[in-house]
Amino acid sequence: MEIEDRNIDVREIEEIDDSTDDEHDMRAPKRYIRDWIDPFEVYYNREFKRRFRFNKNTILHGILPLIEEGLARNNNRGLPIPPKFQLLICLRFYATGSFQQVIGDTIIVSQPTVSRIVFRVSVLLARIFNQFIKMPCTPDAVRENQRLFRDIGRHDRGIGLPGIDGAIDCTHVRLVGTRFQNIEEIYRNRKGYLSLNVQAVVGPRTEFLDIVPEWPGSQHDSRIFQNSRIYMRYVQRQLSGILVGDAGYPCLPFLLTPIQNPQTDEEITYNILHRRTRQIVERTFGIWKRRFPCLSRGLTNKLICSTTIVVACAVLHNLSLIYNDILPEEEDVLPEQYNEMEVLVEEPHWQPGEGFAVRAALIERLFR
Incomplete structure (x- = not known):
């Protein structure tokens, strides 16, 4: 009986093994x-x-x-x-x-x-980003853009910053689980997590006018700007207007930054105008990341795919404006809620002198 029981056990084991092999060999059904x-x-x-x-x-x-x-x-x-x-x-x-x-x-x-x-x-x-993400090129489009920016930053005295083409800033897009080849720390930003530092120029209707998605999170905003195509277009005078940026950017003839220690009433008023004009870029980042949460929660894709997704989401954002496809929650987005406030603003690595003269002349012209 022991031998028979043992034979039965062996046969049962063999049947189990055969069935297990069959399960491994089974192919998944095609999904139509x-x-x-x-x-x-x-x-x-x-x-x-x-x-x-x-x-x-x-x-x-x-x-x-x-x-x-x-x-x-x-x-x-x-x-x-x-x-x-x-x-x-x-x-x-x-x-x-x-x-x-x-x-x-x-x-x-x-x-x-x-x-x-x-x-x-x-x-x-x-x-197709060149079709939908571009600076205004016709004189009428440039004038309309500058008029809207002046209305955005208009002070109680009816004064607004003239000649503004766009607001520039950078935002971090978190990278989660991205595989790096011995360069991981380059992508670790000052807040301690891995990210892409994405530079964008934004128009008065919260549309993207230019975007640079590929720089690591550790790079300073001013360095990204200095090595960008939009910078070279202003240097070569292909664009004749002015950008507004925060204190992390250098003050240039074509880039207005706030005055760090305003002394006069005119300088204080200029900072108010500057802040009101520049807030559009912070609001745009908030709307953008609210519509596409993958940008704020973190991208788990390969690095080349992550930079491509950033550009694709910017194109889709501009398309949503073209077709007036606005999310209900986007109407209540405030700049302060999504502004990545810094305890200490890092100064730019380079600071030419001619920008201060242009800014001083602008202040004098506004308030004389």
């Missing part, structure tokens, strides 16, 4: 896109916008036509995902900042598929 639930049909527009941060019409008639050709397949090989669903997958990632595995489980695709789609869609959006 036609079995998906179409969010455009299931959700009302309000619920759809909460999940994807845009209205249905904006996605179908505004964003999708710009990148649909790059996402489409000529055949059905490999059960390709239709372009509109690829765009929704990417927007869902931007809107949540969640793990790609969680997004994949929610919409029934694998994590590698989500990763490839996010990168593919982000690249296509980033390629």
